Amino acid sequence: MTQVKLISAWLGGLLLTAAAVGTLESGAADVFLEATRPDFQKITLGVAEILNTGGSDWLAGRIEEVLKHDVRRSLVFELVDLPGLGIQMPDVRNGKGAGSKAVFKQVAEKGVSVLVWGTASWKAAGDQSEVNVEGFVYDSGSDEVVGGKRYAGSPSVVRQMAHRFADELVFRYTGEPGIARTKIAYVAQQGTARELFVMDYDGYDTRQLTADGFLNLMPQWSPDRRFLIFTAYRNRNSQDIDMIELATGKRWTVISFGGLNITPSLSPDGNFLAFASSYEGNSEIYRLDTRTKAIQRLTMNPSGDLSPSWSPNGRELVFVSDRGGGPQLFLMSSDGSNVRRLTFEGDYNAAPVWSPRGNWIAYVCRTRREYKLCIISPDGQKRTQLTTGPGVDDSPSWSPDGRHLAFSSTAEGKSHIYMIDADGKDRERLTFQGTHNSAPSWSPAW
Amino acid sequence: MNKTIWTCGSVLALSIVLIGMPGCSKKSVQTGGDSQATKGGTESSKSGVGSFPDTGVQSGGGGLRGLDKNPSEERLGSAAQGKMDSSSNAGRQMEEIRAEQAASAAAGLRDVFFGYDSWVISEEGRQSLSHDAEWMKSNPNALIKVEGHCDERGTVAYNFVLGEKRAKAARNYLVELGVAANRLSVVSYGKERPSCNEHAESCYQQNRRGRILIKSGK
Numbered sequence: 001m002t003q004v005k006l007i008s009a010w011l012g013g014l015l016l017t018a019a020a021v022g023t024l025e026s027g028a029a030d031v032f033l034e035a036t037r038p039d040f041q042k043i044t045l046g047v048a049e050i051l052n053t054g055g056s057d058w059l060a061g062r063i064e065e066v067l068k069h070d071v072r073r074s075l076v077f078e079l080v081d082l083p084g085l086g087i088q089m090p091d092v093r094n095g096k097g098a099g100s101k102a103v104f105k106q107v108a109e110k111g112v113s114v115l116v117w118g119t120a121s122w123k124a125a126g127d128q129s130e131v132n133v134e135g136f137v138y139d140s141g142s143d144e145v146v147g148g149k150r151y152a153g154s155p156s157v158v159r160q161m162a163h164r165f166a167d168e169l170v171f172r173y174t175g176e177p178g179i180a181r182t183k184i185a186y187v188a189q190q191g192t193a194r195e196l197f198v199m200d201y202d203g204y205d206t207r208q209l210t211a212d213g214f215l216n217l218m219p220q221w222s223p224d225r226r227f228l229i230f231t232a233y234r235n236r237n238s239q240d241i242d243m244i245e246l247a248t249g250k251r252w253t254v255i256s257f258g259g260l261n262i263t264p265s266l267s268p269d270g271n272f273l274a275f276a277s278s279y280e281g282n283s284e285i286y287r288l289d290t291r292t293k294a295i296q297r298l299t300m301n302p303s304g305d306l307s308p309s310w311s312p313n314g315r316e317l318v319f320v321s322d323r324g325g326g327p328q329l330f331l332m333s334s335d336g337s338n339v340r341r342l343t344f345e346g347d348y349n350a351a352p353v354w355s356p357r358g359n360w361i362a363y364v365c366r367t368r369r370e371y372k373l374c375i376i377s378p379d380g381q382k383r384t385q386l387t388t389g390p391g392v393d394d395s396p397s398w399s400p401d402g403r404h405l406a407f408s409s410t411a412e413g414k415s416h417i418y419m420i421d422a423d424g425k426d427r428e429r430l431t432f433q434g435t436h437n438s439a440p441s442w443s444p445a446w
Numbered sequence: 447m448n449k450t451i452w453t454c455g456s457v458l459a460l461s462i463v464l465i466g467m468p469g470c471s472k473k474s475v476q477t478g479g480d481s482q483a484t485k486g487g488t489e490s491s492k493s494g495v496g497s498f499p500d501t502g503v504q505s506g507g508g509g510l511r512g513l514d515k516n517p518s519e520e521r522l523g524s525a526a527q528g529k530m531d532s533s534s535n536a537g538r539q540m541e542e543i544r545a546e547q548a549a550s551a552a553a554g555l556r557d558v559f560f561g562y563d564s565w566v567i568s569e570e571g572r573q574s575l576s577h578d579a580e581w582m583k584s585n586p587n588a589l590i591k592v593e594g595h596c597d598e599r600g601t602v603a604y605n606f607v608l609g610e611k612r613a614k615a616a617r618n619y620l621v622e623l624g625v626a627a628n629r630l631s632v633v634s635y636g637k638e639r640p641s642c643n644e645h646a647e648s649c650y651q652q653n654r655r656g657r658i659l660i661k662s663g664k
Contacts, residue, residue, distance in 0.1 A: 211530050
């Protein structure tokens with residue numbers, strides 16, 4: 001069977017899966033689901049040793065390591081162990097790396113769809129070092145080298161080179177941008193203060209954004225990835241909603257109404273801000289038109305309403321209300337009409353986030369006094385608990401491809417940021433510094 | 447007309463009438479159902495709204511150029527990084543909070559503590575607040591701030607609402623005891639400023655707190 005057929009079978013499988021789901025469960029048909037199904041056929045991909053063509057073995061090793069992690073985490077590819085399959089690599093120091101006919105033949109025979117290889121070199125030039133990285137792709141289905149990339153830059157962007165190449169691979173095989181260049185914003189404790197930080201999605205290249213020595217909380221990305229919007233305290237007596245521009249560090253206040261001003265969420269088109277404020281008494285959800293500044297109160301209830309999260313098409317919001325006693329998830333149209341309760345299981349369901357694919361809402365569910373992650377379909381028909389064990393899991397945030405969630409957990413004592421696949425598997429810890437890391441927010445795709 | 451039937455204890459009933467918000471809505475029953483409260487309000491403008499940049503996505507494609515059989519060099523630069531926002535009053539709030547706490551402790555003001563998931567004032571809490579109310583009547587010029595705090599369990603977001611309910615329950619009881627409402631302000635810190643960090647009930651108890659403070663500053 002040729003690889004072209006394999007890939008088309010895979011794509012066909014996607015469509016069939018989506019159609020089947022749509023028919024059987026009357027939910028939104030979506031390719032996301034297949035990534036968590038056992039019959040999902042990932043594309044097999046092997047990464048050969050990156051050849052050091054000068055300067056630094058560390059560099060080649062690092063590129064290979066980052067690339068392999070990205071490939072595995074994409075969930076589009078299945079990373080195969082080339083030596084484990086018995087594929088004989090030539091001595092990569094022959095100058096060509098793995099890009100030889102002899103290797104291609106073995107790769108095709110073993111049913112590996114894609115082979116990636118590359119080179120890396122490091123030139124010291126005075127104060128400024130220069131890094132050059134090349135990556136190439138062989139597709140066994142078409143039996144051709146489909147192309148490659150050449151990157152140049154300073155040693156500080158080595159990880160970015162690997163991430164960028166990984167996203168090119170995902171884009172090539174799915175038409176989607178991939179998540180390797182995405183970032184996660186979060187809150188970290190500094191002394192008694194809480195400050196905003198941003199890191200790469202794999203936990204590296206952390207950068208601090210705020211340093212005002214007080215409380216900066218619950219950041220959310222703007223759709224264009226240029227800003228974070230978050231809750232802050234203007235002083236010890238009052239709370240605001242602020243924005244900060246990542247490229248400049250410029251920060252300003254966007255909502256200062258008095259009372260609680262929390263859980264800001266920009267609509268997918270950036271035209272509306274939904275947030276919760278208690279300036280009229282108790283916490284209610286408001287919608288601000290960011291262009292006209294017109295404000296509309298969406299909830300009318302003598303109870304706490306908070307945590308609005310937009311559906312991907314911007315037409316609906318999921319939110320939390322304790323109008324029935326404990327917090328539960330509710331849905332409403334983005335004008336506040338058509339309110340209906342979504343969760344009925346358990347007495348504490350909160351912190352909802354609508355998947356960018358639209359077909360799931362992730363949230364924090366309480367079972368036997370433990371706070372864990374659950375997902376529920378917007379029609380309420382399907383519900384699954386994703387995490388188990390001790391500790392408080394909080395603040396789920398979807399990756400832009402809808403295949404992963406970041407969240408905070410105290411499972412290992414201190415609060416840290418973790419990532420899981422959307423089926424709850426393959427848990428990976430992302431933060432290791434500090435005593436308290438919380439409220440992760442995954443950026444849109446680059 | 448509000449068809450809500452409140453079954454709260456008589457002690458809190460007055461404050462509910464005054465404030466119009468539940469001090470103990472867990473014990474309340476709403477006969478009207480949610481369908482009564484689903485209409486959005488009318489649009490209006492309001493002060494306290496800052497400027498918004500256009501945050502809509504300008505272009506798609508993610509800047510990827512695709513694989514190329516003869517790839518040309520792509521030069522990657524570090525992303526632009528703004529100067530870290532570091533306001534001149536870094537840490538000042540924390541110092542002033544400590545000063546407020548010291549002044550309140552010196553005045554003998556007592557905090558009020560709450561049960562898990564609860565914002566109901568206990569008998570012990572009522573005694574503490576009665577004591578505080580007497581001090582407030584003897585010191586009629588002092589402005590009072592009630593801070594609501596929560597233990598580490600539950601979500602960050604919902605704990606802000608829970609903290610505010612606790613602070614308001616304490617404030618409402620002080621009003622009921624005769625302290626002028628305009629002397630009292632509330633602020634919720636959720637679980638973001640715990641007084642201890644152990645994962646144990648003895649610490650959780652300390653953090654489920656309505657802190658009564660002599661307010662300084664705006």
